[in-house]
Amino acid sequence: MRSSPRFNGSASPSRSSKFLRYLFPFLAAWFLSPAACAEVPVRVLILDGFSNHDWAETTRLIHGILEKSGDFKVETSTCPPTGTKEWNAWKPDFNNADVIIQNCNDIQKNGAWPEAVKHSLDQFVSSGGGLFVWHSANNAFADWPAYNRMIGLGWRPKNVGTAIRINDDGSSVRIPPGEGANTSHGNRVDTLVHRLGEHPIHASLPRSWMTPDLEVYSHPRGPAENLSVLSYGFDPVTKQNWPLEWTVDYGTGRIYTATYGHVWKDEKNPARMRCAAVQTITVRAVFWLAKKPIPAKVPADFPTAKHVSIRSDD
Numbered sequence: 001m002r003s004s005p006r007f008n009g010s011a012s013p014s015r016s017s018k019f020l021r022y023l024f025p026f027l028a029a030w031f032l033s034p035a036a037c038a039e040v041p042v043r044v045l046i047l048d049g050f051s052n053h054d055w056a057e058t059t060r061l062i063h064g065i066l067e068k069s070g071d072f073k074v075e076t077s078t079c080p081p082t083g084t085k086e087w088n089a090w091k092p093d094f095n096n097a098d099v100i101i102q103n104c105n106d107i108q109k110n111g112a113w114p115e116a117v118k119h120s121l122d123q124f125v126s127s128g129g130g131l132f133v134w135h136s137a138n139n140a141f142a143d144w145p146a147y148n149r150m151i152g153l154g155w156r157p158k159n160v161g162t163a164i165r166i167n168d169d170g171s172s173v174r175i176p177p178g179e180g181a182n183t184s185h186g187n188r189v190d191t192l193v194h195r196l197g198e199h200p201i202h203a204s205l206p207r208s209w210m211t212p213d214l215e216v217y218s219h220p221r222g223p224a225e226n227l228s229v230l231s232y233g234f235d236p237v238t239k240q241n242w243p244l245e246w247t248v249d250y251g252t253g254r255i256y257t258a259t260y261g262h263v264w265k266d267e268k269n270p271a272r273m274r275c276a277a278v279q280t281i282t283v284r285a286v287f288w289l290a291k292k293p294i295p296a297k298v299p300a301d302f303p304t305a306k307h308v309s310i311r312s313d314d
Contacts (some may be wrong), residue, residue: 041073042290045097047104049079050111053124053136055246056104058263061273062101062134065282072286073193079104081114094120098290099130102137107155113141122146126251130289135261138220150255152227152248153220161221166232168242170196174224185215186237188262190308193244193277201245201256201284202230205277209303213272217259218242226250244263246282256285269313276301276309 007127031233046062048055057077066072077103080086094100106112118141125131131150140149148154153164163175163183182221191214196204205217220243230245248255260278263270272278280299287294 005186006065016113018084041071042286042292043096043098043287044072044074044101045092045099046076046101046138047075047079047092047095048076049104050266051105051136052108052110052139053105053265054265055105057268058103058134058261061263062103062282063270065273065279066286068102069283070281079111079113079117085169088114090114090117092117092224093122094129096168097124097129099132099286101125101132101134101286102140103134105136105140107136107139107142108273118146119142122150124256125150125253128291130253130286130291131250131255132285133255133257133261133291135259138257138259148191149223149225150248151222151257152224152246152255153222153243153257155217156221158182158219158221162224163219163221164227164229164243165219166196167231168241170194170232172229175219177221181238183217183221184237185217186235188213188215188272189236190214190304191216191233191244193231194241196229199228199230199247201281201288203294205280205297205300205302206305208305209277210305210308211260211272211275211277211303212308213262213270215259216242216244225285229231254289254291256289258285271308271310272309274313275303276311277303279311 044066046059048059063074066074080090104111133151138151142156158181159178161177163180165173165175190210190212192208193211194208216233216236218238226249228247229243230247233240233244234241245258262272276299280302284294301309
């Protein structure tokens with residue numbers, strides 16, 4: 001009588017094991033693909049509640065940009081008014097998020113976070129989480145040293161931190177504290193964005209494109225540590241180039257900041273939020289912050305170096 005086959009470490013590989021060994025690389029590649037990762041949505045938490053900009057409309061529009069792709073689960077935690085019982089009890093659940101989008105700005109002393117929330121965000125990012133600093137959120141929390149290190153550059157006086165300027169050849173110039181000017185911006189104008197290097201967020205995108213009605217921050221300042229500038233634009237006031245997007249490594253976490261995304265009071269879905277480039281890069285940046293594969297396809301409506309591309313208001 002034939003005995004049943006016995007499997008142990010010394011036996012020769014069976015046909016089935018050889019097949020699995022052959023199949024494994026293909027299975028691994030599929031599981032690491034954007035399509036497979038999309039089956040488990042990236043968890044995004046937006047923090048809002050106060051700003052000199054229209055934070056509620058900004059949050060609504062961010063929701064729309066991300067949820068349209070179907071790859072994200074987006075929630076919002078709104079900071080209650082400072083000093084109230086609700087404010088003292090406010091504890092956003094960072095442990096249930098892959099990426100935090102920071103949409104608060106206290107530049108007009110119109111809000112604050114409890115110290116426990118500040119500590120929790122610091123721990124979240126330094127331990128491997130992703131932080132997206134949305135537009136004027138880099139104006140915020142000037143007296144919070146850890147936040148200054150996280151954002152790298154922000155809206156700060158000239159005696160606070162290093163500024164970075166970009167030459168026409170893409171090289172950078174570091175401007176020491178006290179030299180140059182305070183952070184500022186001129187009128188919003190259609191701006192030619194020049195990307196630097198080969199960052200995954202910009203993979204396969206053109207080397208330059210037009211984006212509408214943009215604020216170019218001159219002399220953005222901060223610790224500028226562990227920082228990489230991803231793109232720059234020309235400021236007509238200073239007649240110099242300044243960073244538009246940059247990333248910071250913070251512990252094992254990642255931070256992405258851009259001056260895209262300005263929504264002023266009483267503006268409803270302005271063209272600058274419907275820019276095909278801004279929407280594409282926002283999605284890509286969140287994937288990168290979550291340490292997920294970034295969809296490589298470039299949308300057909302991505303703008304060129306001569307023309308902006310504005311999507312419909314829907």
